[in-house]
Amino acid sequence: MEERNTLLIVDDVMINRELLKDIFEEGEYKLLEAKDGEEAIEILDANKDSIALVFLDLVMPKKNGLEVMHHMSLNNMINTIPVIMITGEATVESDVKAYELGAADIIYKPFEPAVVTRRAKNIIELYKHRTYIEKELKIRTKELLESKKQIEQSNVFLINALSSVVEFRSLESGEHIQRVKKFTRIMLRHWRALYGEKQFTDEQIELIVNASALHDIGKIAIPDNILLKPGRLTEEEYTEMKKHTIYGCQMLEKFKQEENEFYRYCYDICRYHHERYDGRGYPDGLKGNEIPVWAQIVAIVDVYDALVSKRVYKSSFSIDETFRIINEGECGVFSPKLLKCFNDSREELVENTTKEQME
């Protein structure tokens, strides 16, 4: 960036300009002068990267000092180019107005050379420092955002790795979890659009989407002979199988570091994604709005994906049939609000349902 090495002196009276010029004559600065506000604005526009300081008279023909300041505010110069107002007398109104418009300082006529040079030097230093700090801050912010992005990426990677362990063990394709995540995101966005009351932010949606990947993490604790059994489970085996919701939470509790939002979503989804709206689900038999919305959403997309997918033990249902089964409560019981959201999401859900999973 260009070095700021120029002083602009704006005053309609030649003697006043000459006095200021003489004060800085032997200094390190290049001097420019303007005899009215219009000229000052032209010079400012042409030299906005090299002007270090403006001495600005208030009362001038054409455009006055306040108008020049206004132009500088509008054009983003006021934060990088300090303005010292020069004025014949101190009236409270004009002083307040000048500071409001962003003047860095005010000096009164007649000029005292030692005071003027000292103040000018201080203010130039101050602004230089400020510009430097702002630039540094921008760089740091960018770095922070980048490392935040990296952390988020590694988090997503780890969550995917963790959840695929379960799938790998249950001999599933590994795509079920990716689809649950996609479907959860679709449903959450529709939920937000439909029911303003529970606004999810974009960040919250992503947290819930990531948490949805862990919904079946507790299955890792289910013995092979139950988890991998091709036929129908006995009553006893089914009771054990249902405990995957509890096992998931126990695991989470063991490695939780602190209670935070993401942990809360993970916990709720692991525990409550088999609850039913009528209270006849498991493990806690919660009903109605006792079941957190995010767990309700993961529950319905889990059922949807299971129905439309071909599994070892069953063939797939058609899209129409799947929507009918879910809406008529033949597989899980969901709230009317959730069903409305589910039906609203139909188009996007279907778009993300692949032929491969159905055949």
Next chain:
Amino acid sequence: MIQEFYEKINGNYEVAISRMQNDERIQKYLKFFLMDESYKSLEDGMVSGDCDAAFRGAHTLKGVCQNMAFTALSTVVEQITEELRAKNFEKAKETFPQVEVEYKKVINEINKIM
């Protein structure tokens, strides 16, 4: 020479020299003062009865006189500036002859040493 000039017009030479550093510079500014048009604006405003124009001229002249340390002229100009700021044109009309006397004295003395 410059010091004598300041004595004749009731100015403050010490202040002037501290502000302008040396006699050569002061002389340069005295030349500029001859070219300055603010007195003319004040005079025109007083003659035509344009209070705002007279105020602007007086205001500018005041700043210049303060910078030049023309104490006597500065004092009467300051008085008329305030009268014009308050739109008290009648009062300003009474003050103006004093301004005229002091101003002409300054111009006269400058011309003598140029």
